[in-house]
Amino acid sequence: MDIKNLRINGRRLQDAMEEMARIGKTPAGGVQRLTLSDEDRQARDLFVKWLREMDLAIMIDEMGNIFGKRPGKNNDLSPVMAGSHIDSQPKGGRFDGILGVMGALEVLRTIHDNTIETERPIIIVDWTNEEGSRFAPAVLGSGVWTGTWEKDWVYSRTDIHGKRFGEELERIGYRGRLPAKKWPVHAYYEYHIEQGPVLEREGKVIGAPKGIVCIHWYDVYVKGTANQVGPTPMEGRNDALCASAEMILKVNETATKTDGNLVATVGEIHNSPNSRNIIPDKVHFTVDIRSWDDELVIRAWDEMRKGFDAIAEQRGCPIRIEETWKVKHTPFDEKLVKRVLETAQQLGYPNRPMVSGAGHDAGYLSMVAPTAMIFVPSIGGRSHVEVENTSWEDCEAGANVLLHCILQSALEK
């Protein structure tokens, strides 16, 4: 057969996805498969079983990252890699992460069934703890593998019950011996749901992010004066919640007027004493700002901060700000991004370049290897929720793009 006509088996992909969705299934139709939980182990066991069925060489490193290697004609050449993560958010969806692993599995099954010989080895990967919901921060497996984090520091991270990452990794039997250390990679592809509404709104099937936005996290602490609400006149109050409400709207307005070039969100707020009849005197809220344009974030944050200062002054509520996290935007490999778009085009799938608003393992990978991602539509733009959904047709389309991108890279000498 002409390799150009090769297609993955959409039905088999769906079956694999559905079997995985049963592990950690929630009553509302989502999935809860927290990192290093029993559900994570169960899903890993199934994944490894499927890798064995194709006689892949299985490697598990000290971080619990699972690799399955299919040899090429020339195993001295650096491999092509593809994968994502098996873990989920608490009450998360059935597609986030797992689609990239099952998509790569389906690609390898297709290559295996058709006994296609590639020049380079192909490695499928499941990265440990992408979500970071149980053990913060996120994206730890690929973070250690690419040299950003220290293994021992990650081992010492604890969940809310005080359980340590290292011990939980050992407990589920996935603490491997292979050092979690990068090797040369010819190309890394990560297939993922978009987690936003852009593709669906525009009727596109495939998105090729040119990279991941920069992310700034701030923690804002607002101080007011607690008092009995009844006897305290409005005039002269220092209401920390009113001051925070103004600041939250300042964040929202500043982002909204950038016309889609920046998003900013207050997702978390803690109010104290949080009593119906006491004026709030302590509020802590978070700010998350993201954009492809690092400079735009700096300017927007500057504007927000000036707004905060004016509100704090006017309300008599002094603020303290902590800069919690700051990463620059991560561009992917231009050649590979172009390949994703061209492949989608050749396969007849409407497509568009875009940016990824969320972090992914591909972010770390792009620091050490040419990297690209393939996005498929999220229905209603919903993600990290139990109703997260993508049509099986789109899942199949994305896997076909992944197949031909991997083949092109793996056939390169």
Next chain:
Amino acid sequence: MDIKNLRINGRRLQDAMEEMARIGKTPAGGVQRLTLSDEDRQARDLFVKWLREMDLAIMIDEMGNIFGKRPGKNNDLSPVMAGSHIDSQPKGGRFDGILGVMGALEVLRTIHDNTIETERPIIIVDWTNEEGSRFAPAVLGSGVWTGTWEKDWVYSRTDIHGKRFGEELERIGYRGRLPAKKWPVHAYYEYHIEQGPVLEREGKVIGAPKGIVCIHWYDVYVKGTANQVGPTPMEGRNDALCASAEMILKVNETATKTDGNLVATVGEIHNSPNSRNIIPDKVHFTVDIRSWDDELVIRAWDEMRKGFDAIAEQRGCPIRIEETWKVKHTPFDEKLVKRVLETAQQLGYPNRPMVSGAGHDAGYLSMVAPTAMIFVPSIGGRSHVEVENTSWEDCEAGANVLLHCILQSALEK
């Protein structure tokens, strides 16, 4: 001696207050003496011991309300009553409640030491659970005594550890046999700190509230759409926290423009999922509105509610509102309020009429007996906090006003 020249002993009042402040003392200089706690029992025991020293007839009713009765010349006449509550807020202050009990105690000691005979009996009272912080709602002791609440319902109220009011009352040994049922009262005086900044700002020493404001409580539930913050554009978001922030400011603005005739506060907010990188989809906040003018509250709430609807519509975040509590304003007895002001004037204390923005046992008492309150300044207007403070000089002044108000009422045939 001419009874007009009689004065209480300020030093002795201070000593009693300081001894009480040691029971449940907090490191930051406040008091935590929750209803029916061991600290409450300890303070009650001390109070009862002091009542016995004056040979008062001690009565404890089924609600744990403690009464100490000093006979008059004609014990067929209805008594004059005075008192307040011994219990405190969690991490509360050293004056709220206890000043009214120790003030009345000092008045009785002064009358006792001077062997003054009154026409009518005088009863000092400690009402159980005014604060309502451990067992909700508040003002339960006087609420049952005046016939507003049922004893058995109150007994079944539980604290956050599931302990029942009735069992805790039994445990601390203050479940009396006397039915908690009102008797005719000639006049009820309650001496209390202002808990607001008005007297201090105007350099007044004595305030005579003409009554207690009306209080409306609402619970507002705002529904948005949860999503990953990064990939979700600003446009089309349904951010429940942004909608709530606008509503909180609407509450604040509506109250502020009434020029001091109404206060409104959002004291409590719960945000869900309250995660830094997820757009909030569920917010619950409370609204507390108070005014002397019931109609003004109804109009203000109507304006807030219309504002909420417009915000909900514009942000795509539907709301649900629960009306949680609603009491009309409570006027005190005009003659007694006038007496408080005139007595303060005669004693040379700068004074003013005002309204009470907070609820008190006097609120229930005024439903069954002529009632008035005596307020003294709260330093910085602070209350329900550990730094709550009132000068000893002002404490003495208030007790002198209480003394002469009680004497006037008790000398009436």
